[in-house]
Amino acid sequence: MLVLNDDQVMLQDAARGFVSEKAPVAALRKIRDEKVTDGFDRDLWRSMAEMGWTGVLVPEDQGGLGFGFVGAGVICEEMGRTLTASPFLSTAMMAATALSRAGSPAQKERWLPAIVAGEAVIAAAVDEGRRHDPAGTAMRAERHGNGFRLSGTKTYVVDGQAADAVLVAARTAGAAGETGGLSLFLVETGTKGLSSERLSTLDSRGAAELTFDGVEVTADAVVGEVDDGFPLLEVVLGAGRAGLAAELSGNAQESFGRTMAYLRERKQFGRTIGAFQALQHRAAHLFCEVEVARSAVLAALQALDTDPAGASLAVSVAKSKASSVARLAAQEAVQMHGGIGMTDAIDIGLFMKRMQVASTLYGDADFHADRVARARGF
Amino acid sequence: MDALEAFRRETRAWLDANCPAEMRTPVSGDDDICWGGRNFVFKSEAQKVWLTRMAARGWTVPGWPKEYGGGGLSHEEVKVLKEEMRAIGARSPLESFGIWMLGPALLAFGSEAQKQEHLPRIARGEIRWCQGYSEPNAGSDLASLQTRAEDAGDHFVVTGSKIWTSYADKADMIFCLVRTDFSAPKHLGISFLLFDMTWAGVSTKPILLISGKSPFCETFFDGVTVPKANLVGTLNRGWDIAKYLLTHEREMIGGGGGGLLGGRSPGQVAANEIGTDGEGKLADAFLRADVARAEVDALAFAATMARYKDEAASGGKGVGDRSAVLKYYGTELNKRRHELLMRAAGHEGLEWEGARSNDGERPRGWLRTKANSIEGGTSEVMLDIVAKRLLQLPNA
Numbered sequence: 020m021l022v023l024n025d026d027q028v029m030l031q032d033a034a035r036g037f038v039s040e041k042a043p044v045a046a047l048r049k050i051r052d053e054k055v056t057d058g059f060d061r062d063l064w065r066s067m068a069e070m071g072w073t074g075v076l077v078p079e080d081q082g083g084l085g086f087g088f089v090g091a092g093v094i095c096e097e098m099g100r101t102l103t104a105s106p107f108l109s110t111a112m113m114a115a116t117a118l119s120r121a122g123s124p125a126q127k128e129r130w131l132p133a134i135v136a137g138e139a140v141i142a143a144a145v146d147e148g149r150r151h152d153p154a155g156t157a158m159r160a161e162r163h164g165n166g167f168r169l170s171g172t173k174t175y176v177v178d179g180q181a182a183d184a185v186l187v188a189a190r191t192a193g194a195a196g197e198t199g200g201l202s203l204f205l206v207e208t209g210t211k212g213l214s215s216e217r218l219s220t221l222d223s224r225g226a227a228e229l230t231f232d233g234v235e236v237t238a239d240a241v242v243g244e245v246d247d248g249f250p251l252l253e254v255v256l257g258a259g260r261a262g263l264a265a266e267l268s269g270n271a272q273e274s275f276g277r278t279m280a281y282l283r284e285r286k287q288f289g290r291t292i293g294a295f296q297a298l299q300h301r302a303a304h305l306f307c308e309v310e311v312a313r314s315a316v317l318a319a320l321q322a323l324d325t326d327p328a329g330a331s332l333a334v335s336v337a338k339s340k341a342s343s344v345a346r347l348a349a350q351e352a353v354q355m356h357g358g359i360g361m362t363d364a365i366d367i368g369l370f371m372k373r374m375q376v377a378s379t380l381y382g383d384a385d386f387h388a389d390r391v392a393r394a395r396g397f
Numbered sequence: 398m399d400a401l402e403a404f405r406r407e408t409r410a411w412l413d414a415n416c417p418a419e420m421r422t423p424v425s426g427d428d429d430i431c432w433g434g435r436n437f438v439f440k441s442e443a444q445k446v447w448l449t450r451m452a453a454r455g456w457t458v459p460g461w462p463k464e465y466g467g468g469g470l471s472h473e474e475v476k477v478l479k480e481e482m483r484a485i486g487a488r489s490p491l492e493s494f495g496i497w498m499l500g501p502a503l504l505a506f507g508s509e510a511q512k513q514e515h516l517p518r519i520a521r522g523e524i525r526w527c528q529g530y531s532e533p534n535a536g537s538d539l540a541s542l543q544t545r546a547e548d549a550g551d552h553f554v555v556t557g558s559k560i561w562t563s564y565a566d567k568a569d570m571i572f573c574l575v576r577t578d579f580s581a582p583k584h585l586g587i588s589f590l591l592f593d594m595t596w597a598g599v600s601t602k603p604i605l606l607i608s609g610k611s612p613f614c615e616t617f618f619d620g621v622t623v624p625k626a627n628l629v630g631t632l633n634r635g636w637d638i639a640k641y642l643l644t645h646e647r648e649m650i651g652g653g654g655g656g657l658l659g660g661r662s663p664g665q666v667a668a669n670e671i672g673t674d675g676e677g678k679l680a681d682a683f684l685r686a687d688v689a690r691a692e693v694d695a696l697a698f699a700a701t702m703a704r705y706k707d708e709a710a711s712g713g714k715g716v717g718d719r720s721a722v723l724k725y726y727g728t729e730l731n732k733r734r735h736e737l738l739m740r741a742a743g744h745e746g747l748e749w750e751g752a753r754s755n756d757g758e759r760p761r762g763w764l765r766t767k768a769n770s771i772e773g774g775t776s777e778v779m780l781d782i783v784a785k786r787l788l789q790l791p792n793a
């Protein structure tokens with residue numbers, strides 16, 4: 020059934036109440052204006068942990084809530100509506116997925132309780148250039164004694180500026196462009212040779228460029244299989260992509276809703292502008308697109324809960340569709356607000372900025388349409 | 398869940414034993430479809446056997462109550478049946494306006510006698526219905542229709558004309574909107590009548606479409622006598638029934654857009670016809686990008702149809718005004734799909750007659766889809782419904 024169950028509806032209500040009270044758009048403005056280097060508020064993150072959100076993807080027997088991807092997506096969607104800044108995606112979704120599925124007992128013991136407690140932030144370091152291209156990973160992890168030596172640069176690492184550890188994809192074999200030969204490592208950010216430069220980004224949340232200059236790790240740092248990390252990376256990215264798609268759906272719904280409110284209120288030519296059919300039809304078209312994106316997102320989250328390794332088609336449909344729909348929603352929102360839509364005084368522009376970041380991360384609409392085409396045989 | 402799994406197993410076994418091999422091959426055109434009706438000529442024995450077996454189980458209309466010829470299945474069971482039919486490529490045993498449109502309206506608004514009389518005949522494919530809504534001067538503004546039904550004691554006398562009546566020349570009966578009060582506001586003087594196309598005073602004249610086919614007609618009523626028992630619902634309140642019926646029609650037409658999922662996608666067709674590069678990618682980068690985007694939309698739209706149906710079922714209601722979303726999106730998608738198929742076809746899409754093109758199947762199909770965003774209410778009218786009813790935007 021493509022509907023939320025009762026527990027998921029309760030989680031949605033709770034999440035909506037929480038973010039609108041504790042993390043409305045004004046909270047993002049504060050992070051921006053006060054130049055908070057983490058890119059999020061640590062107190063808020065601890066409150067999220069108290070709500071149980073940090074454990075949403077951690078199985079119950081490992082101390083989490085085990086709410087699954089639909090639950091995680093419901094939270095992302097609500098955070099998308101309020102532009103809530105938090106390391107939920109990197110830590111509670113991507114890192115928690117990697118560690119709970121493929122972490123060694125020692126890694127689980129070390130990190131999962133800390134994630135659930137809201138004490139650890141773990142960033143995923145995958146991309147190296149201007150395009151998302153996991154198979155194109157060139158960073159090397161050379162065997163060195165009992166461990167590995169990592170060299171290379173990772174760019175636009177979400178929450179990398181605030182992370183205690185990074186989950187990094189590096190090449191233990193093969194050449195850039197091949198899916199074989201990749202391995203995942205969990206590296207603490209204080210490790211010698213790892214340096215971080217904070218990037219200021221248009222969504223005010225920041226990111227990091229991480230340089231690995233011969234960073235030495237032991238074999239215990241490997242998460243999952245050496246040389247065969249790509250399937251796990253795909254599942255971890257699937258979590259990130261689905262989370263972003265859900266967030267983009269929330270972003271689109273909110274900027275659309277605010278635009279509809281404006282259409283009912285703003286008067287020109289002696290009537291509310293929402294009475295003009297030219298705007299009504301564009302609004303109606305956009306509504307249909309938002310509805311279709313919502314369905315694709317729910318289908319992807321359910322597919323991930325059913326079988327994370329078999330969900331990549333549904334996830335790509337959702338990420339592609341939600342990215343392009345959130346873009347249309349942001350464009351129409353600015354246009355239908357007229358001059359006021361261009362000002363920093365109202366929030367519409369903030370939705371557009373975050374849309375640009377979230378739609379680009381982990382594959383944009385085109386990247387995922389290409390994946391859909393491959394999956395469908397053309 | 399266990400009961401549903403058991404149902405799935407039984408259904409699979411029954412379908413396997415009862416669906417003739419010929420009925421598991423793809424439909425290649427309109428004349429492969431079983432429309433039923435008094436004068437229907439089955440294309441093959443297999444088609445007839447398939448209809449008879451499915452109708453006996455009530456599975457031509459699996460969700461209708463058993464007492465009216467349906468299968469009495471739950472929403473979830475209907476989904477399972479459809480999935481299992483799809484899995485073996487089983488054709489639909491019967492398509493008809495009775496199933497898509499009149500049946501749901503009678504279930505909601507018909508008298509017990511009307512349900513008993515008409516629903517089982519629809520379910521068994523015995524009576525084929527047509528839809529008498531549009532008139533020459535009442536298209537998008539349907540409520541301005543002028544076909545009149547005069548009160549003559551125990552019956553009405555119907556006079557006027559309809560247009561674009563699909564399959565009127567093949568149908569046995571018509572469900573028809575008529576004006577019964579000329580002084581009331583336009584929505585409040587309309588009634589919903591059922592009558593026989595063989596009755597005195599009814600005549601039809603086919604209209605040729607750009608696809609070269611004549612699936613629809615002008616329909617004329619010259620003093621047709623219709624018993625009062627054939628009025629559905631309340632006199633002068635036919636508009637409510639008309640609108641309810643349209644929500645079902647729109648949901649069904651919009652569902653055609655999901656065709657991208659069922660058959661081969663335009664991407665697979667094009668890859669076959671144009672070829673692929675070393676990586677298996679369609680060898681026309683421009684077309685590939687457009688088809689890929691259409692594919693994303695088609696898959697996302699299929700999820701939307703499923704979500705709306707699931708939400709409606711769990712809320713115990715129909716899809717309602719959201720049928721306008723499905724109609725708009727699904728038909729625009731289907732038009733896009735056929736544009737892409739024409740691009741893939743290139744010169745091969747230009748042949749109109751001749752065996753190698755199956756008499757221009759591709760271009761005729763392409764032209765036919767242009768009607769999708771007109772029939773059952775135009776895309777502009779759908780957007781109006783979304784804007785006014787779902788978004789509550791003000792009137793001009």
Ligand SMILES: Cc1cc2nc3c(=O)[nH]c(=O)nc-3n(C[C@H](O)[C@H](O)[C@H](O)COP(=O)(O)OP(=O)(O)OC[C@H]3O[C@@H](n4cnc5c(N)ncnc54)[C@H](O)[C@@H]3O)c2cc1C
Pocket residue numbers: 527528529530531532533535536537538560561562563564613768771772773774775776777778781
């Ligand atoms: C293949 C096919 C099968 C059909 N089958 C049937 C059938 O079986 N039974 C039946 O009764 N009818 C049938 N129809 C008729 C169909 O319902 C009408 O054609 C349709 O409702 C549009 O009416 P119209 O053709 O008069 O166009 P018009 O209403 O004249 O519209 C012309 C153009 O104006 C636009 N327009 C109209 N009003 C507005 C507005 N308020 N705002 C913005 N734009 C507007 C329309 O969108 C359209 O683009 C069929 C049509 C087709 C094409």
